[in-house]
Amino acid sequence: MDIKELVKKERERIVQIRRDLHRIPEPGFKEKKTSKYIVDYINRLGFSAKSEIAGTGVMALLETSRPGKTLMFRADMDALPIEERTGLPFSSVHPGFMHACGHDGHSAMVLGAFTILSQMSDRLKGSVKFVFQPAEEDPGGAKPMIEAGVMENPGVDYVAGCHLWPFIPEGKVGVRAGAVMAAMDRFDLEIRGKGGHGAMPHLCVDALEVGTQVVSALQRLVSRKNNPLKPVVLTVGSFHSGEAFNVISDKAVMSGTTRAFDYDVWHNWHKNMETVIKGICEASGAQYLFDYKRGHPPVVNHPEMAELVRECAVEVVGSDNVIEADPTMGGEDMAYFLERAKGCYFFLGTGFEGCSLLHSSGFNFNEEVLLSGVEIYLRLALKLLS
Numbered sequence: 001m002d003i004k005e006l007v008k009k010e011r012e013r014i015v016q017i018r019r020d021l022h023r024i025p026e027p028g029f030k031e032k033k034t035s036k037y038i039v040d041y042i043n044r045l046g047f048s049a050k051s052e053i054a055g056t057g058v059m060a061l062l063e064t065s066r067p068g069k070t071l072m073f074r075a076d077m078d079a080l081p082i083e084e085r086t087g088l089p090f091s092s093v094h095p096g097f098m099h100a101c102g103h104d105g106h107s108a109m110v111l112g113a114f115t116i117l118s119q120m121s122d123r124l125k126g127s128v129k130f131v132f133q134p135a136e137e138d139p140g141g142a143k144p145m146i147e148a149g150v151m152e153n154p155g156v157d158y159v160a161g162c163h164l165w166p167f168i169p170e171g172k173v174g175v176r177a178g179a180v181m182a183a184m185d186r187f188d189l190e191i192r193g194k195g196g197h198g199a200m201p202h203l204c205v206d207a208l209e210v211g212t213q214v215v216s217a218l219q220r221l222v223s224r225k226n227n228p229l230k231p232v233v234l235t236v237g238s239f240h241s242g243e244a245f246n247v248i249s250d251k252a253v254m255s256g257t258t259r260a261f262d263y264d265v266w267h268n269w270h271k272n273m274e275t276v277i278k279g280i281c282e283a284s285g286a287q288y289l290f291d292y293k294r295g296h297p298p299v300v301n302h303p304e305m306a307e308l309v310r311e312c313a314v315e316v317v318g319s320d321n322v323i324e325a326d327p328t329m330g331g332e333d334m335a336y337f338l339e340r341a342k343g344c345y346f347f348l349g350t351g352f353e354g355c356s357l358l359h360s361s362g363f364n365f366n367e368e369v370l371l372s373g374v375e376i377y378l379r380l381a382l383k384l385l386s
């Protein structure tokens with residue numbers, strides 16, 4: 001049977017999985033019902049699954065009897081602390097939580113691919129790994145899953161995954177070689193000055209004023225120090241200082257995030273920041289505490305894998321509907337898997353005029369898109385493992 005026909009035959013099942021998971025959204029590392037649902041489903045297919053990996057993660061293996069490479073499909077399972085307002089008949093039954101980032105669809109696609117590949121494993125060699133990770137949104141479940149060994153036994157040669165993407169039109173597929181999502185870090189800075197009377201600045205060290213100098217100097221670091229062809233975003237997201245109109249503040253506290261695509265820029269950025277912070281504080285007579293926490297690496301697609309995914313996508317939706325994806329400064333812990341195996345993370349367009357975007361209480365998508373995702377996964381498996 002033709003691959004498109006095989007996917008069509010499983011349409012109801014794939015949509016049902018998505019809706020079942022949509023009803024039971026759970027936050028990161030608490031995906032107990034979700035992982036049980038996935039394990040039960042895999043058992044019903046006649047396979048066993050390894051569960052409770054890094055807490056709530058699930059992994060299953062489809063082995064053929066023929067030696068070959070290993071391809072891994074990755075889905076994320078977690079939901080967001082958002083009250084759903086879609087009005088869908090299969091809306092969340094967990095008050096205050098919602099699948100507003102499409103991870104229900106991601107898991108449904110990987111289970112759909114498993115269902116169909118298990119029926120056609122005689123056409124494959126090597127093995128296919130299906131990985132369902134917790135806590136993509138926060139604090140990240142990919143790294144602990146890798147530390148727990150999901151990319152070993154057998155070692156993963158190729159990895160693929162995708163995100164439902166309302167930022168491109170429904171039915172289109174976005175693929176890009178190289179960096180497609182940014183590294184994402186967090187920083188916290190406390191500036192300590194010397195408080196005093198608002199009328200006597202010469203006897204004080206005004207932490208608020210030093211803090212504002214730091215905020216604007218950090219932005220000049222982006223525009224003047226950084227190579228504009230290697231983009232960086234630096235956002236100071238919170239700034240607190242001062243208690244009263246006539247009192248010079250002795251403390252300013254701020255926190256923010258930085259984003260970058262380039263590994264060198266990413267690795268050195270905190271040093272640039274500290275140079276600026278140190279210089280301004282020293283010149284002003286203030287002290288500082290700077291805490292920089294490195295987050296996920298950039299999501300970097302291997303050029304050969306991106307090309308293969310593009311070919312598969314063209315077979316599924318036609319060349320007019322496959323576009324070069326714009327990179328985004330958003331981050332994703334898929335990055336850790338891509339650091340360890342040749343891989344590609346692509347975007348499945350779900351956008352239409354007036355649609356709700358990711359992380360909003362009205363987010364929804366046309367489930368037909370899931371069929372395209374499953375078909376791309378199947379074609380990729382056939383290309384890599386035939």
Ligand SMILES: [Zn+2]
Nearest residue numbers: 101137358359
């Ligand atoms: Zn998200």
Ligand SMILES: [Zn+2]
Nearest residue numbers: 101102136163
């Ligand atoms: Zn997401």
